[in-house]
Amino acid sequence: MARRKIGIWIIGAKGGVAATVTVGLVALKKGLAPNHGLVTQLPQFAGLDLASFGDFTIGGHEIREVSLYDEVVQLVRVSKAIDAELVAKCKPDLDKIDKNIKPGTLWNVGNKIEQLATDDLRKLKAKETPRAAIDRVQADIQEFQTKNKLDQVVVVNLSSTEPPVDEATVPAKWKDLAKTLDKKTCPLAASSLYAIAALELGIPFVNFTPSLGSAPAAIQELAIERDTCHMGHDGKTGETLMKSVLAPMFAARNLPVMSWVGHNIFGNLDGKVLDDPENKKTKVRSKDRLLHQILGYSPQTLVSIEYIESLGDWKTAWDHIHFQGFLGLPMVLTFQWQGADSLLAAPLVIDLVRLTERAHRNGDRGLLTFLASFFKSPIGVPNHNFVEQFQMLQSWAEKVEAKK
């Protein structure tokens, strides 16, 4: 059988994670980089017939004027996280991909993000209704698909974290929500417009950010109606991954956690956006949710996220866990996590695209809950125990393989 051609349409296509996904896929195609960090390269997923690195074409939406290459060079120079020689070899490909990237929408993204955007987009925002923005987004995606002769497109949201949307104001039924799209009072933010754009077209949607995206019930309804699938939200890459691995230990050992303090510092663009109290709120909520679920009670928690410029992409997290042992004795575990954020995220994004495409091909519809292990706040999955979430992924793979 001829290989199927798969398009990855990235929202926030010139951000740190997106640029790393892009340079990474180019490097993997060319055989210039190892498979590290890619879950889908583990032996237990070898029989799944997943799309190969060579099958992918990349495009997307952005709001800033910058070249992919310049974005990547930042990761080389400031963060020393990607090899200069590797990037030099990928430059021509990056320049070509640049041309697939179109202006996105700023609907309800808040001040901090608007300030990043081009003047044109800010003006457009004042004029365009949400519906018009969706139409434009859809036209871009369809043009990308046609021009590149793609068998399938997957849309992934890698754009900046939006301020929280009050979910109570979002109508629960698709037909009611659809009506708001023509109005200036539409409560949704851009991430949800992108989700609607994709799902209406029957295209799978993955939300790697803590923004609302496809989470509202009405949009979940739309996905089912259009016979497609989606999942979110907020990629689980560092401190929260550690929480979902350590908290089950404290639970299983009946060691009550009295307090769990987590301080995160980093200096990339994501960090700058999250430095705004409004945008930070969305993220902190997502990082703080799981402890209660895993432990069955609520220790005092503190999550801080601070922009420290010199760190660049190097997210450093320090967590202090104060727990009680036998006879009530207080004990302490601390950890220090030093990882380059975009390089932790990028392989998971590639994994999610490969698995989502495979699930869609398999006929999975609605929420892809088996992807829970990839997310800080997996929609529809109350279990935050990482190993148990990973078992869900393995079981799904076994079932899909058995069907072949």
Place this chain on the structure above:
Amino acid sequence: MARRKIGIWIIGAKGGVAATVTVGLVALKKGLAPNHGLVTQLPQFAGLDLASFGDFTIGGHEIREVSLYDEVVQLVRVSKAIDAELVAKCKPDLDKIDKNIKPGTLWNVGNKIEQLATDDLRKLKAKETPRAAIDRVQADIQEFQTKNKLDQVVVVNLSSTEPPVDEATVPAKWKDLAKTLDKKTCPLAASSLYAIAALELGIPFVNFTPSLGSAPAAIQELAIERDTCHMGHDGKTGETLMKSVLAPMFAARNLPVMSWVGHNIFGNLDGKVLDDPENKKTKVRSKDRLLHQILGYSPQTLVSIEYIESLGDWKTAWDHIHFQGFLGLPMVLTFQWQGADSLLAAPLVIDLVRLTERAHRNGDRGLLTFLASFFKSPIGVPNHNFVEQFQMLQSWAEKVEAKK
């Protein structure tokens, strides 16, 4: 139904862990302490009909002359790990238990441990054959059972870590091993003699130490023959517990671990014994085994255990994990674990006794592999993933409960 009376016969009955088990059980009986750290107090084990704290009577073997109370006071004064007021309230009970503790055996325990023992025991060692020592140990246990009208006894080894025994020199069949017991050349060390003593009597045996104990095939055969059960070895309380929780994360995320360095410092008697290179060897092996199994490859590892007197019971571990992310980028996780070793171990010992007694009552024979999550080197269980080991425990509990 009248409550069954259960005896806990502890080898190393005046050591740090033993003393904590003892004062802890007294405190729990009197309602003076919370349940923290006891796995068997989790809701999922509530329906198992486990023995209650009030059902236990404690006795055991020792080689040093010291009172339980004095041993506990060390944990109060030096380590500030147990409350002075609590201990004061338990003193009369501790003094009574002291009388149940008999002289043990020093067979092949090596120099370091022999130096701790009384002169009498050292002299006895020169005269007694292994068989004679076993007979004496059995008589002590049986007297304990009769005098205290116990329905069941469980033997737990909490004695000092012995130097390694060359397993190749231990006959594989019980009938061949039994013959060596009359000879001065018997290759076994004390921990295995205690195991044989218990199992021959049909009494369950739990080995909380890294010493060989009941691990040899010939002794496993004996357990089956005498229709009883056993498990080991080396309680998983700190750094290794962390490894069995963190390594599966690196495996599941395909993040190759390049090196894993673990430094352990502490200052109790256990630390003093492990400071001897011979005895340390046994422990390091036990702490180092699991990474290969979980990861499927062998990163460079280093495990150090050092005696730092001022720390007392406070085991402080610092681990440095160097791993490779996407595009081969090196990243670092470090953790610092500060826990009082005896208070981490003691509740697990109580758990193991309760679960072993229950398993025996249930008819389980041979190795109790469902107890794997409690051990650094669970005999007969290749899986070191903590969460999956814990699932084995939960499944067992469900089956036992279903049978009721």
Place this chain on the structure above:
Amino acid sequence: MARRKIGIWIIGAKGGVAATVTVGLVALKKGLAPNHGLVTQLPQFAGLDLASFGDFTIGGHEIREVSLYDEVVQLVRVSKAIDAELVAKCKPDLDKIDKNIKPGTLWNVGNKIEQLATDDLRKLKAKETPRAAIDRVQADIQEFQTKNKLDQVVVVNLSSTEPPVDEATVPAKWKDLAKTLDKKTCPLAASSLYAIAALELGIPFVNFTPSLGSAPAAIQELAIERDTCHMGHDGKTGETLMKSVLAPMFAARNLPVMSWVGHNIFGNLDGKVLDDPENKKTKVRSKDRLLHQILGYSPQTLVSIEYIESLGDWKTAWDHIHFQGFLGLPMVLTFQWQGADSLLAAPLVIDLVRLTERAHRNGDRGLLTFLASFFKSPIGVPNHNFVEQFQMLQSWAEKVEAKK
């Protein structure tokens, strides 16, 4: 010569530090505790003829209703920082000292602190002018001195950190400031009223808190006028001490610090008060000041102070220092400081009282700048290099000794 009797008059006399000073002095008098943490017990100060532990009598002002003993028991039970047996032996003395403690003033202390106070004091505050409050405070101190036949009194401020006072609103001359004391619009807060009360009487004043105290030029003028001495502010006990020791190393090695992040967590009453953004501002400013002075430039800094109840008196600080090495290479130093805050502070308070009394006896007047090493923000001393500050103390001691 007969021993001189010295009174220590503590503002905030039942707070954590005050209670530790008190129980500590009682224990030292009785020979129940070692000298650890007392700078004045170092050999280089042995020839200074400082007051002995037995020479001190304690009294002070408070705003809460609580007994010294109950306050100390918190440090025993919650924080496991002081020995239960020690406290039992000191109880009678604590109960006696309780009687020397009088109601203080709430002038401009802000909401957070007012909430701690008794109803009576809150009512009094509404009625009393600053001048009246000062008069009352002076009467209390004089009664204490007379009743206890004290040769000298030293006043130390150990009360809760006040919200910042706008220093621009404080008149620069004492005669102008004195006039505001009769008005409701007086800009000073309680710490400065206490300072005025002491200095007007010619009594030395030490400000261990970051509150303004005697720092305003007008109050410094008063001290000189009344022929007495004073110093402040903010005791240097933990993270900032570390900064004043580490930053000089980065400076001397020409290793540019790019960012210095400090996170502090603790759970005592001080932590609760500092949890209020207004009060926290005063503290953060004091902790953040010195880096610029030592380094000669301003790296990005972040200081957080968070109330984590379970930690009690155990202040845990995590600092992350990101610096540039040769050829611009970024490197990292992190440290973790785990100390009981009140036990770090208390010996310094005793040192300050002994040294201040000695300086006063020696004829030193105005600011006691040689005490700089004890303070986060030493008034009048631009040098924050700890070792150089300590040399100032040693030089002073040599000079005083030479004069004898």
Place this chain on the structure above:
Amino acid sequence: MARRKIGIWIIGAKGGVAATVTVGLVALKKGLAPNHGLVTQLPQFAGLDLASFGDFTIGGHEIREVSLYDEVVQLVRVSKAIDAELVAKCKPDLDKIDKNIKPGTLWNVGNKIEQLATDDLRKLKAKETPRAAIDRVQADIQEFQTKNKLDQVVVVNLSSTEPPVDEATVPAKWKDLAKTLDKKTCPLAASSLYAIAALELGIPFVNFTPSLGSAPAAIQELAIERDTCHMGHDGKTGETLMKSVLAPMFAARNLPVMSWVGHNIFGNLDGKVLDDPENKKTKVRSKDRLLHQILGYSPQTLVSIEYIESLGDWKTAWDHIHFQGFLGLPMVLTFQWQGADSLLAAPLVIDLVRLTERAHRNGDRGLLTFLASFFKSPIGVPNHNFVEQFQMLQSWAEKVEAKK
């Protein structure tokens, strides 16, 4: 005045530190790198009239066959510590310097180091007397000086750490030591032969390694006799620097240190050599010496140095300091130091050469004790307090400047 031309003759000229010194000086000359890490670039030394980066010519001795460029590429690729682009620009200069590097001597360097050497050198070692080796070394240095028309040469030892030499076997007088140089039983190791070679020629010698070098009394006598100067030993770059900064704090605050544990891990060639127990002994002694001097008593200490290949040049140190506070309460400070070893060392080597050349020009003879702050074990200086050592450097600079 015309610039003076200065030669740096490096023993171990292709090692990690040497390669970094070399590439660094080339980069500094070309204006491609910032001054970070160079103490001599601080404002307080601006008036000293030190040699400029452009004044230096590099040569030296080696025992391995490798090119400087290849050595530097390791620091680029494995350790990601030096910029690839920077190195590319310096390659021609490195290739030229390669030609100035001559075969050294293996006298008494022990097995581990011999294994690194070329066959030729191993054979030569069997034949040559120490005296013959010294003569050869001197001829190489003189040829270097003549050929490059150098006004002054400074010899710096940057070669691998030798196993300890029993100092008791080294004659105390130069005339007695000189006699042993003709014998196979000469107790000195190579580092001392190099020292003798330099000093006999009146050339200053700096020993950056913990090897004995010029430390013996007889060699110190030689330096004076030949009217030249020298200093050592063991550059203070990481964990020990931290100790010399932190220990004075514990001393000044009268906080008794109970134990100080330091674990060092790294993976460069130096680490491989130090992995040999013999060579490690020399280093550990040097790292462990200072605490007693600073504190005035000897806490329990532990220093480990372990070779962890994946870390490359990144020396990671974890130190655990257990100290006693007021009323005897135990408290803990831990730190984690992550620095690239060669990049920490290289600027100090350049500083030492500049300062030694200046001191020689100034007429300083014998031990240059004012350089103490640069060394873990400064010969002839009992004071290990870093800030006070740095004051010695500043005072010297003031005096030299005043003389100008």
